[in-house]
Structure formats: structure tokens, C-alpha cells
Amino acid sequence: MxxxxxxxxxxxxxxxxxxxxxxxxxxxxxxxxxxxxxxxxxxxxxxxxxxxxxxxxxxxxxxxxxxxxxxxxxxxxxxxxxxxxxxxxxxxxxxxxxxxxxxxxxxxxxxxxxxxxxxxxxxxxxxxxxxxxxxxxxxxxxxxxxxxxxxxxxxxVGKTLNWDEYDTQIILLLEKGIQTKDIPNYIDISLSSVEKRKASIKRQLAEQKITDNELITLCKKLKLI
Incomplete structure (x- = not known):
């Protein structure tokens, strides 16, 4: 037992x-x-x-x-x-x-x-x-x-968050296990743009530092993906 x-x-x-x-x-x-x-x-x-x-x-x-x-x-x-x-x-x-x-x-x-x-x-x-x-x-x-x-x-979020389709795609690719450095292989965007967008999303959604997995979870909670 x-x-x-x-x-x-x-x-x-x-x-x-x-x-x-x-x-x-x-x-x-x-x-x-x-x-x-x-x-x-x-x-x-x-x-x-x-x-x-x-x-x-x-x-x-x-x-x-x-x-x-x-x-x-x-x-x-x-x-x-x-x-x-x-x-x-x-x-x-x-x-x-x-x-x-x-x-x-x-x-x-x-x-x-x-x-x-x-x-x-x-x-x-x-x-x-x-x-x-x-x-x-x-x-x-x-x-x-x-x-x-x-x-x-x-x-x-609808009024204040700077969010577009590229941001959605980035988070969805991260959720699938795609590493940040490889995301430009899947969407037409440079690595530096991916990194800047990801940093911007984290900055807008969280005041403390969060990991990519925590970011994905938070986006799900907020129904952004």
C-alpha cells in the first residue's frame, strides 16, 4: 500500500x-x-x-x-x-x-x-x-x-501588449522544443529579431526574470497561444 x-x-x-x-x-x-x-x-x-x-x-x-x-x-x-x-x-x-x-x-x-x-x-x-x-x-x-x-x-493585454503574428509563431515554436537559434529556419525573421522580440515579450509580461518554459506557461495562462 x-x-x-x-x-x-x-x-x-x-x-x-x-x-x-x-x-x-x-x-x-x-x-x-x-x-x-x-x-x-x-x-x-x-x-x-x-x-x-x-x-x-x-x-x-x-x-x-x-x-x-x-x-x-x-x-x-x-x-x-x-x-x-x-x-x-x-x-x-x-x-x-x-x-x-x-x-x-x-x-x-x-x-x-x-x-x-x-x-x-x-x-x-x-x-x-x-x-x-x-x-x-x-x-x-x-x-x-x-x-x-x-x-x-x-x-x-489587447490595449497595451505589443504583440503580432511573429510573436505568436516564436512562442509556438519554443513550445515545440525548437531552440531560439533555430527559429529563423522556420519563419522569415533574423536571429537578432527573434531574441529582441522574446526579450520584449518577457519584459512586458513579467517583472522578474523568467525562463522560456515559464514564458510559454504564462502565455498559455493569458491565452496568448
Missing amino acids: NKLKNLTVLVVDDHPFTSDAYINLISKEKDENSFKFVKETNCETAFNSIQFMLKKGKKLDMALLDINLPPYEKGRILSGSDLAVLIREKFPKCKIIMLTMHTEPLLLNKVIKTINPEGFISKNDIDFTTFPNIFFKIKNGENYFSPTINKSIQAL
């Missing part, structure tokens, strides 16, 4: 009832893992929990973070987004799911550019049935942006 794999999940929401609902819905689903939940309600206690895990050499597998949280000004952690940036730095393998009621494209885009979460969910898009399905998809390696998030981001 396979031994259960223990996964630690940090859940941070300033409404305890909401956190309890997430935890109960996840716990009710049969899975090959057992879950240890760490529940916090603000940035300060969440920050302290993260520091405790680091001090004890513990791992953090997944994080469910509301964007709007009571801030921890002393630690300069003012939102769930700031917590996510800290988690990305300290637990790079942790899968981050951001949850929000916000629909403002610029705010949502900022979260994507700074964090590139595995999941980004509008609370208006989930219910007791859909949430656990989405959670386990992300846990098993899929990426998921909910419809409201995608709609808001697509509206912004």
Missing part, C-alpha cells in the same frame, strides 16, 4: 469562515495525499508562520492567499501579493493560488507580472463544487486562471 504524501498548505484569508470552507472542501476529497493546513488571518501572522517553517527546515507545498489582507507594516508585508513574493523567494517549489474579489485589470496584471501564480481565482467564479476541482487540478500540475481573471487581463 502506497504511503500517503504529506502536503503543507498555507491558507491566508481575513475571514476565518472562508478559510474554513476552503479547508473543509479540500479535506472532503479523496486524494493520494494527506494535508496539513496552516491557517492565518493577516500578513503578520502569516509572515511569522513562514519564518517558523524556514527556521525549522519545513516545506511549504501550496499557498492559498487572498490579495486583500490586514498589513504587517513593520515587516513591509502589506498584502497577500507581498506574501506571495516572499513565498516565491523562500519556497520556489510552492504552488501559489491567489484569490480575490478584485476585477481591476491593472491590479490583476501586477499580480501576474510579479508572482506568476499557478492559480488566480476570482471568488465570484467558484462555489462548493468548482473550488475543490480547481484546487486539485493545480495541485496535480495544471495552471488555472478563472474566467473573470482572464476576461480582465485579456482586455488589458
Whole structure:
């Protein structure tokens, strides 16, 4: 019989009832893992929990973070987004799911550019049935942006992103495993142009350095390819 794999999940929401609902819905689903939940309600206690895990050499597998949280000004952690940036730095393998009621494209885009979460969910898009399905998809390696998030981001991307058919072809070729240096063999464009376009795309979509594979994943999330 396979031994259960223990996964630690940090859940941070300033409404305890909401956190309890997430935890109960996840716990009710049969899975090959057992879950240890760490529940916090603000940035300060969440920050302290993260520091405790680091001090004890513990791992953090997944994080469910509301964007709007009571801030921890002393630690300069003012939102769930700031917590996510800290988690990305300290637990790079942790899968981050951001949850929000916000629909403002610029705010949502900022979260994507700074964090590139595995999941980004509008609370208006989930219910007791859909949430656990989405959670386990992300846990098993899929990426998921909910419809409201995608709609808001697509509206912004259409207005601001400098994107054309060459960019689409470059990303699709990278997805197929074609190396950057070989892309000019497939489309009528020079290597220097390919490199400039790829760098421009990365700069527009992410504030941190990302690999080609991360770029492909992000383009898929944003439905650019």
C-alpha cells in the first residue's frame, strides 16, 4: 500500500469562515495525499508562520492567499501579493493560488507580472463544487486562471501588449522544443529579431526574470497561444 504524501498548505484569508470552507472542501476529497493546513488571518501572522517553517527546515507545498489582507507594516508585508513574493523567494517549489474579489485589470496584471501564480481565482467564479476541482487540478500540475481573471487581463493585454503574428509563431515554436537559434529556419525573421522580440515579450509580461518554459506557461495562462 502506497504511503500517503504529506502536503503543507498555507491558507491566508481575513475571514476565518472562508478559510474554513476552503479547508473543509479540500479535506472532503479523496486524494493520494494527506494535508496539513496552516491557517492565518493577516500578513503578520502569516509572515511569522513562514519564518517558523524556514527556521525549522519545513516545506511549504501550496499557498492559498487572498490579495486583500490586514498589513504587517513593520515587516513591509502589506498584502497577500507581498506574501506571495516572499513565498516565491523562500519556497520556489510552492504552488501559489491567489484569490480575490478584485476585477481591476491593472491590479490583476501586477499580480501576474510579479508572482506568476499557478492559480488566480476570482471568488465570484467558484462555489462548493468548482473550488475543490480547481484546487486539485493545480495541485496535480495544471495552471488555472478563472474566467473573470482572464476576461480582465485579456482586455488589458489587447490595449497595451505589443504583440503580432511573429510573436505568436516564436512562442509556438519554443513550445515545440525548437531552440531560439533555430527559429529563423522556420519563419522569415533574423536571429537578432527573434531574441529582441522574446526579450520584449518577457519584459512586458513579467517583472522578474523568467525562463522560456515559464514564458510559454504564462502565455498559455493569458491565452496568448
